[in-house]
Amino acid sequence: MIEDMLRTPAAVQDAERHTAHNYHPLPVVISAAEGAWLTDVDGRRYLDCLAGYSALNFGHRHPALIAAAHAQLDKLTLTSRAFIHDQFADFCRELAALCGKELVLPMNTGAEAVETGIKVARKWGYQVKGVPADQANIVVAEGNFHGRTTTIVSFSTDSDARADFGPYTPGFRIVPYGDLSALAEAVDEHTVAVLLEPIQGEQGVVVPPADYLPGVRRLCTERNVLFIADEIQSGLGRTGTTFACDQDGVVPDMYLLGKALGGGIVPVSAVAADADVLGVLKPGQHGSTFGGNPLACAVATEVVRLLATGEFQRRSTELGERLHAGLRALIGKGLVAVRGRGLWAGLDIDPALMSGRDACERLMARGVLAKDTHGSTIRLAPPLVITAEEIDHAVAQLAAVLAG
Structure with a gap:
């Protein structure tokens, strides 16, 4: 057929x-x-x-994104982060404003944004929260899809994504999606973050109960835990608001962004958070040769400006x-x-x-x-x-x- x-x-x-x-x-x-x-x-x-x-x-x-890409291709495409280029400040400033956060860390792919979020959360846990060395845990949800790196598949419940890729990275606790009680029970004094998709895309566009994300926000605030929202698929206008979290009046501590941020032209991802979170990173502790490159920034800045119109x-x-x-x-x-x-x-x-x-x-x-x-x-x-x-x-x- x-x-x-x-x-x-x-x-x-x-x-x-x-x-x-x-x-x-x-x-x-x-x-x-x-x-x-x-x-x-x-x-x-x-x-x-x-x-x-x-x-x-x-x-x-x-047209606006293609024009931005063409204009940048004629000038500069890559410097690495060893130098500052003339598209970088506008991108970081305007994306931070769109997110309502102080800082942005540009990367390339969505999986890189997730990996970055995990690293930042752990470092924040050790340096700010005071979790003992190598004891940090992150709570995630069943049915999640955050990427396919070895760390990320370690907390996947999809057998296709996970099977035969071990040994797996420790430090994750999996609870049912949408279950606040299970989430509260999983969080302990060594929990540094709760990592969730506001809507689970790969699982079949699963929308959680109305009280779930507000409940996650309250729990994270009460327990001094970072709420990380993976908005790589759900964000940037897809659900009718800039971020899916906006639908529930929720502001996470950290946004993970990607996909639409590159306008379908170049891979662009980013982590957005305030200085008390992203500020834990120091030079040499995390990076990317292509992350935040001039071509990516030129296109992504235009994406942010399209979103700013509403x-x-x-x-x-x-x-x-x-x-x-x-x-x-x-x-x-x-x-x-x-x-x-x-x-x-x-x-x-x-x-x-x-x-x-x-x-x-x-x-x-x-x-x-x-x-x-x-x-x-x-x-x-x-x-x-x-x-x-x-x-x-x-x-x-x-x-x-x-x-x-």
Whole structure:
């Protein structure tokens, strides 16, 4: 069936012939993109409902971001952090202001931001909180996805991400997501941080109970523990606010950012926190050759300025309501549950009907690209530049797929 849908099997085979099979992509080969649309090597167009796992919040080739990248490419691309370049101060200042924090530490990938957050939390625990050497622990949640480094998979509960990559890094305690009582019980005098996704993306866009994040904030304040919010997928306009934590009126001690921060052009990540937290780092204790490079800063500064207008947060809120209304209408018609906020949705398909992979392949055949996760669940995360008509089109194609 899939061979019938695929128009370029040779291109797909060629793409994978010399590639480690650490991904199982849909069999489509993209050659161009604009806004919310992708074009394959045969000229067929697809509506992008994944947006690079939120890395493309502003769509493909947003004019302001492309202009910033082109202008910087003609001047300077890399100095390393051994020197200061002329794009660095603006980026750090404007991102810190967007986050309401005093300091920013730029890195490249989301996993690097998480690793940085872990290191900073441990050092803060030893130097500020007074935890005995090598006794720090960090509490995390079941179903988490924070990356795939050896440290991060040590506290994953996803067997695909974790199995056969040991020995594992100690110092983490795993509790059920959304369970405040379990979290409170896990925190002790050696706990330095609670690390959470405000919404669990990889798990299927799981939104916690309304009292959960406020409860986490109170608990961390009472126990002198850092609250670290991994907003790498959920942040930067995706849920209808700048950060998903804003939906619950919660301000973490540390934001971990990535994906959309690079505008879909370059990998950019960052940790944002106040000086009493990030200030524990001294020269030589953490770094990155490419972190905060001129090209990254030029693009990411423009991303911050786009967010500062509030336009994309409003679009996510308004269009998200339309998306979720359309999806909820399909419950009982092939869908068994819909979750999410803003332009982010997790859909559970009746497993007796088809798998998530099957649904994505059938959507692909109808010109819509999405991604499955965990069996019969798929995620929709279109670029925030999508239109109301395009949302209706995507929902209509899903309805057709579910109807068989």
